[in-house]
Amino acid sequence: MRPIAATIAVLILAPPLWAADLAKTRWGVETATLANGLEVIVVPQQRMPAIHHLLMYKVGSTEEEPGKTGLAHYLEHLMFKGTEKTPPGAFDALVNRHGGRQNAFTSADYTGYFQTMPRDQLGAMMALEADRMAGLKLSEANSRPELSVVLEERNQRVNAPPGGRLSEKAAAALFPDHPYGRPVIGWEADIKTLTYQDALAFHARWYAPNNAVLIVAGDTDLSEVLRLADATYGRVTARALPPRVALPIPAAPTDRKLTEVSARAPTPAWSARAIGPSLSTVSPDEAAAMAVLIDGFGQGLGSRLDRTLVNEQRLAQQALAGVDLSRRGPGQIFLSASPAPGVDLDRLETAFLAEVGRVQREGLSETEVNRAIERLTNGEAFERDSLTGLANSLGRAKMIGRTPDDVAADDDRIRRVTPAEVRQSAARWFNPAAFVITHLLPKAAP
Structure with a gap:
């Protein structure tokens, strides 16, 4: 454990390196920026002696x-292979010894690493995370086996589940020649060619303090976090960053209907997806109206789709709607349904698109809008009432250029949404002619 001790030993008193841009917002959230560009967000929660330490890279x-799809996700795996100071497995061992948990995630727009630990381990988490921000110790021996792990993960996520490949094809059809049309986990052929040199080059380009946001929630305060961050992250040098890839609205899809027959599919399934708004492409008020529309149309028991397709017409066992608003580029709308026994997908599709057309013309009733507003605001309150919920929300927001104040204002925006705004949102974004529709069919027994 000597290398860990050496890493943590940097927690010595030194002149402060944070910039004087301290700010305090709703929920007691406080923010600051270190001199090297690392943004810091602190969410004080004194209900238990624990902390949630989340580092997110843009x-x-x-x-x-x-030809290098899957590289960001591959690097995420290799971040656990150790550094010059910290041997492989030492980070995991420390977390496990204290009964904590840690993991990481990669999306199209950001990558994150988190640990939930006793509060007295906050400095150790910062030291170890800053250490692997500064550099990794990779080789053919410790990186090549991880490709097999990633390929098996892809197999479990994409190849094995019914409809996994169909969903991947639908995303590619909706976003032709666009970064969002590539799977985050990567195309299988590309994954097989990735090298540790590719990962190190990607790390050197993007893993810098001035391209990261640190969110700490729990039994701490801004003063303590800045003292510890100054002694760890503050010692990592900022670097010049390349420009990020542009994410324009994609061209209209040419393949609008995709069908797959699969022996792994126990029952038929219908889905549609469309380009939608995001918090980066429309105003916050427009995004709020879309959130209310989607919730009232297809989220949970009592939604429009649940009432009409499931309970009244008895055509579906389940019918849902969703939207991804937290994107750096255009958002995505998702619609899906499982047919009731004896109902074929063409009949279900006709009924589903009829409901889409109806809401596109008429919007939702005042009762449906009020129900959706209550569900959304209560759901956000429940999410914030945890050690990790608000921290994760603030981190995702920062990745697309939003601030804690923006997030704090979202509840009020949701409450102000009117039926007229919902109708306008539906008229703009619910266009069946632009949908990419999929049919997943079970393969008949021979």
């Missing part, structure tokens, strides 16, 4: 070069 699969 880079994801959209920054991968052609």
Whole structure:
């Protein structure tokens, strides 16, 4: 454990390196920026002696070069292979010894690493995370086996589940020649060619303090976090960053209907997806109206789709709607349904698109809008009432250029949404002619 001790030993008193841009916002959230550009967000929660330490980088699969899909996710795996100071497995061992948990995630727009630990381990987490921000110790021996792990993960996520490949094809059809049309985990052929040198080069380009945001929630305060961050992250040098890839609205899809027959599919399934708004492409008020529209149309028991397709017409066992608003580029709308026994997908599709057309013309009733507003605001309150919920929300927001104040204002924006705004949102974004529709069909027994 000597290398860990050496890493943590940097927690010595030194002149402060944070910039004087301290700010305090709703929920007691406080922010600051270190001199090297690392943004810091602190969410004080004194209900238990624990902390959630989340480091997010403003880079994801959209920054991968052609032929290198899956590289951002591969690097995420290799970040656990150790550094010059910290041997492989030492980070995990420390977390496990204290009964904590840690993990990481990669998306199209960002990558994150987090640990939940006793509060007295905050400095150790910062030291170890800053250490692997500064550099990794990779080789053919410790990186090549991880490719097999990633390929098996892809197999479990994409190849094995019914409809996994169909969903991947639908995303590629909706975003032709666009970074969002590539799977975050990567195309299988590309993954097989990735090297540790590719990962080190990607790390050197993007893993810098001035391209990261640190969010700490729990039994601490800004003063303590800045003292510890100054002694760890503050010692990592800022670097010049390349420009991020542009994410324009994609061209209209040419393949608008995709069908797959699969022996792994126990029952048929219908889905549609469309380009939608995001918090980066429309105003916050427009995004709020879309959130209310989607919730009222297809989220949970009592939604429009649940009432009409499931309970009244008895055509579906389940019918849902969703939207991804937290994107750096255009958002995505998702619609899906499982047919009731004896109902074929063409009949279900006709009924589903009829409901889409109806809401596009008429919007939602005042009762439906009020129900959606209550569900959304209550859901956000429940999410914030945890050690990790608000921290994760603030981190995702920062990745697309939003601030804690923006997030704090979202509840009020949701509450102000009117039926007229919902109708306008539906008229703009619910266009069946632009949908990419999929049919997943079970393969008949021989």
